[in-house]
Amino acid sequence: MARLQDTPPRGGIDIRDLSMTYRRGREVTQALSACSLTIPEGGWASLIGASGCGKSTLLRILADIVQPSGGSAMLSGMTPAEARATRGFALVSQQSVLLPWRRMLENVELGLEVARADKAERRKRAEEAIELVGLRGFERAYPHELSGGMRQRAAIARALTLRPRFLLMDEPFGALDELTRASLNFELLRILEETSATLLLVTHSIAEAIILSDVVAVMSPRPGRIVHQLEIGFGHHRTDAMRDDPAFAAYEAELRHALHGDPGVTRQPIRQPAFA
Amino acid sequence: MPSDLSVRAPALPVLRLPGLDALARLLRQVGPAALLFLTILVVWEGVTRAGFVSPLILPAPSDVAATFVAAAPRLFTHLGWTSMAALGGFVLGNTMGFALAVVFVHLRLGRLTALPLAMMAQAVPIVAVAPALLLWLGNGVEPKLFIASFLVFFPMLVNAMRGLSSADDQVAELLHTLSADWKQRLLMVRLPAALPFVFNALRLSACGCFVASVVAEWVASTTGLGYVIVFASSQYRMTEVWCAVLLCTAASLCVYGLVCLAERLAMPWRRERPATA
Numbered sequence: 001m002a003r004l005q006d007t008p009p010r011g012g013i014d015i016r017d018l019s020m021t022y023r024r025g026r027e028v029t030q031a032l033s034a035c036s037l038t039i040p041e042g043g044w045a046s047l048i049g050a051s052g053c054g055k056s057t058l059l060r061i062l063a064d065i066v067q068p069s070g071g072s073a074m075l076s077g078m079t080p081a082e083a084r085a086t087r088g089f090a091l092v093s094q095q096s097v098l099l100p101w102r103r104m105l106e107n108v109e110l111g112l113e114v115a116r117a118d119k120a121e122r123r124k125r126a127e128e129a130i131e132l133v134g135l136r137g138f139e140r141a142y143p144h145e146l147s148g149g150m151r152q153r154a155a156i157a158r159a160l161t162l163r164p165r166f167l168l169m170d171e172p173f174g175a176l177d178e179l180t181r182a183s184l185n186f187e188l189l190r191i192l193e194e195t196s197a198t199l200l201l202v203t204h205s206i207a208e209a210i211i212l213s214d215v216v217a218v219m220s221p222r223p224g225r226i227v228h229q230l231e232i233g234f235g236h237h238r239t240d241a242m243r244d245d246p247a248f249a250a251y252e253a254e255l256r257h258a259l260h261g262d263p264g265v266t267r268q269p270i271r272q273p274a275f276a
Numbered sequence: 277m278p279s280d281l282s283v284r285a286p287a288l289p290v291l292r293l294p295g296l297d298a299l300a301r302l303l304r305q306v307g308p309a310a311l312l313f314l315t316i317l318v319v320w321e322g323v324t325r326a327g328f329v330s331p332l333i334l335p336a337p338s339d340v341a342a343t344f345v346a347a348a349p350r351l352f353t354h355l356g357w358t359s360m361a362a363l364g365g366f367v368l369g370n371t372m373g374f375a376l377a378v379v380f381v382h383l384r385l386g387r388l389t390a391l392p393l394a395m396m397a398q399a400v401p402i403v404a405v406a407p408a409l410l411l412w413l414g415n416g417v418e419p420k421l422f423i424a425s426f427l428v429f430f431p432m433l434v435n436a437m438r439g440l441s442s443a444d445d446q447v448a449e450l451l452h453t454l455s456a457d458w459k460q461r462l463l464m465v466r467l468p469a470a471l472p473f474v475f476n477a478l479r480l481s482a483c484g485c486f487v488a489s490v491v492a493e494w495v496a497s498t499t500g501l502g503y504v505i506v507f508a509s510s511q512y513r514m515t516e517v518w519c520a521v522l523l524c525t526a527a528s529l530c531v532y533g534l535v536c537l538a539e540r541l542a543m544p545w546r547r548e549r550p551a552t553a
Contacts, residue, residue, distance in 0.1 A: 089453070
């Protein structure tokens with residue numbers, strides 16, 4: 001089981017004193033302020049917080065899309081730019097961002113195509129990933145012929161083809177209905193167990209954060225800071241039954257309090273789940 | 277360029293595999309337009325036959341047809357000249373417009389220096405400059421080719437530039453996180469995203485290039501349908517004028533149809549999509 005540590009294993013994510021200020025004319029917006037978070041290699045972490053609290057910004061810094069104003073973010077000892085150059089991480093965002101002129105299989109192959117993998121390898125890995133996300137039989141469909149959940153599965157498959165060490169997910173199921181979302185949460189768990197990737201998930205669903213993480217970090221509204229971290233003691237072999245565990249409700253309550261900024265966040269120790 | 281070019285030409289019959297079902301669909305699609313067209317022809321014929329209108333002002337369709345049959349070889353030769361200039365201009369102007377759009381999208385400096393110039397050039401009333409062009413380029417096919425490509429160039433440049441940068445930020449971010457270089461971005465995202473815009477420009481210029489070519493021949497030429505129109509009307513041979521007009525219309529419709537067909541073939545992902553596409 002992954003734990004919070006002062007010095008993470010080299011293979012993990014290490015975020016230190018990260019801050020981000022946007023300037024727009026004279027208006028200065030502090031999006032992130034002194035954020036620190038470590039995720040050990042193979043660990044699963046979630047960031048939750050109100051919308052606009054900077055959790056996506058944090059992910060975009062890790063993905064080398066924006067540059068931080070201060071502090072550092074390292075992925076297994078590499079800066080985001082270095083990690084991007086080695087295609088060490090994959091980003092999955094809320095919109096599946098499939099190219100409408102490519103069939104599903106071709107969309108899944110995109111990452112490998114950009115990485116100039118040869119054709120046979122590309123096809124093989126794409127088919128594996130498609131199998132893993134359960135989209136077999138839809139290879140020749142265009143994105144507009146797929147449902148929202150299927151499009152998101154395809155985006156996840158595309159991310160998996162590069163066998164990333166880090167999966168950065170920005171509200172990947174945010175645009176889906178509750179049922180699809182719940183089933184995809186458990187699909188993702190299954191996939192994570194098979195890939196041993198380190199996960200950083202941004203979400204605004206408390207339940208989703210608990211289901212998919214070892215550690216849930218709660219961010220305060222702007223300027224975003226990590227105000228609370230909660231370890232989830234469910235281990236890495238999770239089933240649907242975890243939702244009915246009393247510990248699940250306790251985690252949920254604690255995170256809800258933390259989100260609403262209650263002072264007495266950790267009032268009572270949480271009974272560890274029976275099967276952890 | 278006359279403003280009515282932006283009006284869509286009537287939908288052409290869509291090519292499908294032979295079959296009764298397809299035939300019925302085809303009839304449903306083009307039937308109403310064809311009926312209206314026939315009605316106009318019949319009324320036109322009736323009005324002129326009855327002597328309400330002087331044949332000098334409006335010749336009967338049957339007379340136009342008779343002239344057409346008699347003068348067919350000569351008319352088609354002239355159509356050949358006109359088409360050569362029009363299609364040459366179509367290819368030249370569109371190629372240059374598209375190539376320049378690719379450059380402008382990638383080079384800020386190019387955009388800053390050459391785009392305003394291209395804008396200004398577009399504002400030049402090319403027909404008014406035609407006499408000067410003829411002086412420079414002679415009265416062969418060259419000035420016609422120039423004018424046709426000139427008129428076609430700008431819509432392609434503007435549309436292609438919009439199309440090439442039409443893919444949204446999220447796609448750009450995806451390609452960025454995948455570390456794609458500019459060539460991959462161009463081939464995998466920009467070009468396919470630009471196709472609908474490019475075909476819009478092509479459809480506009482399919483008719484525009486014939487107009488340009490005819491107008492250029494009008495100014496000074498001894499060949500082409502523009503020349504036929506000027507020459508025949510100076511001798512009040514109105515049936516021949518109408519023949520030339522209809523022939524030119526048919527030719528530009530053919531090019532338009534080919535562009536539509538190419539559009540369908542080039543973008544299979546749009547074919548099965550509901551009507552909004």
